[in-house]
Amino acid sequence: MTYTKGLAVGLMTSLLASTAFAEDIKVGFIGSLSSDTGLSTLRGAEIAIEELNAAGGILGQQITMVSADTGEDVTEGVKAYEYLAETEEVDFIISGSIDDVSLGWLPRMQEFQIPTLDTWTSYIGIIDMVAEDPELMAPYFMNIASDEALATLYINFGADVLKAKMGFDSVVIVAEDTAFGQAITGLVTEALAPVAGIEVKDTIIYDIGTVDFAPIFSKAQSSGADFIYQVSSVNSQVISSQYVKLQVPMAMTGVNVSALGMEYWEDTGGAGGGISTLSPIPSVGFPLDPVSQGFVDTYQAKYTSRPVLPHFNGFNAYHGLKQAMAAAEEAGGFDDVKAWNAAMLKQDLRLEKDGKLWLRYGFWQHGEIEEVTQRTYPQNARFDLTAPYDDAQPSMVVVQWKEDGTVGVVYPFEYASTEFELPSWVK
Amino acid sequence: MTQILIQGLLLSGLYALIAMGFMLIFSIGRTLNLAYGAYLMVGGYVYFWLSQQLGLPKIVGIGGAVLVGVLMGLLKHRLIVKTLKGDHVAVEISTLILAVVLQAGVVLVFGDSSKILLPIVPGVVTVAGAQVTYNILVATIISWVVILALYAFVRGTHTGRAMQAVSMDPKGAAISGIDPDRINLITWGISGALGALGGVFFASYTQLYPSMWVAPLIISVAVVIVGGIGSILGTLIVAHIVGFLEVIIVSVWAPELRGVFTMLLIIGVLVMRPQGLFGREETH
Incomplete structure (x- = not known):
């Protein structure tokens, strides 16, 4: 009898516990757990969840989070998405994946129809998919400006600074062999000549495993171009540190993801001066509005390991997760993807600094x-x-x-905190 | 063209230094030491820790790296090679596993993010339009000095000649009074030292990262297979073939094809001349 009673109590307890667990809103994080990029998104989401839970949660429910590591590998990324969808049965997924990994799991998102927010991937092809098939892509939101928008403004930098101020007429593109590299290279190649008046002399594509850039820089020099446009999102500290070590006598700018974090100086052993890169906002050296500064203060009080300052996608995750939850509250949860999509499209957070609109977390409408x-x-x-x-x-x-190891914004001029300079060894 | 010549010479010198220790073990111990790349990785990290993190003089960092390399070689011989008593497949699998374990150890201690080593000898000189760092120049000079010293050691000392004898016929060497076990132990120690030294320069030329042992291992395997067993000269020549091949491919063709032709070269030599371009015919 005692055994039967015990069993019944145990079953009841388990049932109650599982019911309580099932009532939680479960968020899945997908991204690399060992990269600064992945950790920025993860931690931004963690802080947002803590704040939301402290305020009572969403729809009377607490929010929990589980993680799936992609290791920045496409196959692992697909497995990670499947794990979150099938094993963990999450309600919402927040992603700190790089472009290639997001492209890998995207068909799974279309299949499972789980609301998903990408905070790092900027591949314009995904936005094109949203435009072409809004129903299938209803769960997908990207809260970083897509690479078309990144490249467009960079072309303005080319015209206003590289051409008008520095007098550069030609460029050689040195780009990594990734989806991100191909997208940015294509956009820049198409627009630099007609818009900025800068001729693209050559394009050099390299494997992301490259550790010796000396012959590549020699090839770039022999192109006769005035400057190098680099596109590097993986192992970016290698190309920049070798550029400095070799003192390549050409200016180099472009996209260098390693330079987006405060650890860049340490990671290059101090051999990273002179490197400039386009960066989504907020970047290193970018002044913050009070709300975003509050997030950074909380972040730095909570985490002592790298990255010491969240990358831009950490901010995207922090604000974006709160917006996704607010949309779920309006839509009655995440199950009705169409309703959640409509509510998410209405989200619009305007952050001001000194009376000026500084950051806006909203979405383009269809x-x-x-x-x-x-x-x-x-x-x-x-x-x-x-x-x-x-x-x-x-x-x-x-x-x-x-x-000297300092970093600042050089463009657009309205946000600049320092001026664009050539490295001291470039004549 | 001059740039290709200069960069080819510099890269080849570094490759020769890296491959020399691997060639010694392969020639004398008849073992494909698949943990050889780990000597380079550990050597690079020891140097980084001593000279860049603790701020000790660079010479102390290099000395520390070489010392740890020697210890690793000696321990590996005593604990794995000797224990497995000539079972080459078991030794190769064990050394490969050991490399993976060492990689995990490095991740645990230093983390998995890449580190950039400051140049051991800072400065750059422009030669015929090519940027040449003093660092790679010194690495190449040291490489040549080490290779010449090794050549003189093998040809001119009793231990060196004993190494040659064990390389050719271990049983015959033993009958002549040479202790093959002792010679093997010395060889593993020298190999560890050469690997660690190569690792310091390789890392300062490229970067430090936990999986950095793979690329030098592939280079070493390529050089030794193509060069053949027991030939210091062959190792030197093939290191230059591989180095120049890579620089030419990157400079005039497609950087993403950099390592492909090295692989094709290995396959071609294995098919056409299994003993390598400069190796001796094996009689057993």
Whole structure:
């Protein structure tokens, strides 16, 4: 009898426990747990969840989070998404994946129809998929400006600074062999000559495992171009540190993801001065509004390991997760994807600094045409490509690491904290 | 063209230094030491820890790296090679596993993010339009000095000649009064030292990262297979073939094809001349 009673109590307890657990809103994180990029998203989401739970949760439920590591590998990324969907049965997924990994798990998202927010991937092809098939892509939102918007404003940097100020007429592109590299290279190649008047002399594609850039820099020099445009999102500290070590006598700018974190100086052993890169916002060296600064203060009080300052996607995760939960509250949860999508599209967080609109976390609507590029960006983060940037923040800024280890924003001029300079060894 | 010549010479010198220790073990111990790349990795990290993190003089960092390399070689021989008593497959599998374990150890201690080593000898000189760092120049000079010293050691000392004898016929060497076990132990120690030294320069030329042992291992395997067993000269020549091949492919063709032709070269030599371009015919 005692055994039967015990069993019944145990069963009841288990049932109650599982019911209580099932009532929690479960968030899945997908990304690399060992990269600064992945950790930025993970930690931004963790802080947002803590704050939401402290305020009573969403729809009367607490929020929990589980993680799935992609290791920045496409196959592992697909497995990770399947794990979150099938084993953990999460309600919502927040992603800190790189472009290739997101492209890998995207078919799984279409299959499982789980609301998903990408905070790092900027591949314009995904936004095109949203425009072409809004129903299938209803669960997907990208709250970083897509690479088309990043490249467009970078072209302005080319015209305003590289051409007008530095007098550069030609460029050689040195790009990694990834989806991100191909997308940025294509966009820059198409626009630099007609818009900025800078001729693309050559394009050099390299494998992401490359550890010796000396012959590549020699090839770039022999192209006769005035400067190098690098596109590097993986192992970026290698190309930049070798550029400095070899003192390549050409200017180099472009995209260097390793330079987006405060650890860049340490990671390059101090051999990273002179490197400039476009960066989504907020970047290193970018002044913050009070709300975002509050997030950073909480972050730095909570985490002591790298990255000491969250990358831009950490901010995207922090604000974006709160917006996703607010949308779920309006839609009665995440199950009705269409309702959640409609509520998510209405999210619009405007953050001011010194009385000026500083950051805006909103989304482009379906059919809404961006005036500079004359195209649509449905479910993509809202951005502004025209000074004085009073509709939203610019899609990117250009930051430059100086040879003394400091870093600042050099473009757009409205956000600049320092001037663009050539490294001391470049004549 | 001059740039290709200069960069080819510099890279080849580094490759020769890296491959020399691997060639010694393969020639004398008849073992494919698949943990050889780990000597380079550990050597690079020891140097980083001593000279860059603790701020000790660079020479102390290099000395520490070489010392740890020697210890690793000696321990590996005593604990794995000797214990497995000439079972080459078991030794190769064990050394491969050991490399993976060492990689995990490095991740545990230093984390898995890449580290950039400051140049051991800072500075750059422009030669015929090519940027040449003093670092790679010194690595190449040291490489040549080490290779010449090794050549003189093998040809001119009693231990060196004993190494040659064991390499050719271990049983015959034993009958002549040579202790093959002792010679093997010395060889593993020298190999560890050469690997660690190569690792310091390789890492300062490229970067430090936990899986960095794979690339030098592939280079070493390529050089030794193509060069053949027991030939210091062959190792030197093939290191230059591989180095120049890589620089030419990157400079005039496609950087993403850099390692492909090295692999094709290995396959070609294995098919056409299994003993390698400069190796001796094995009689057993």
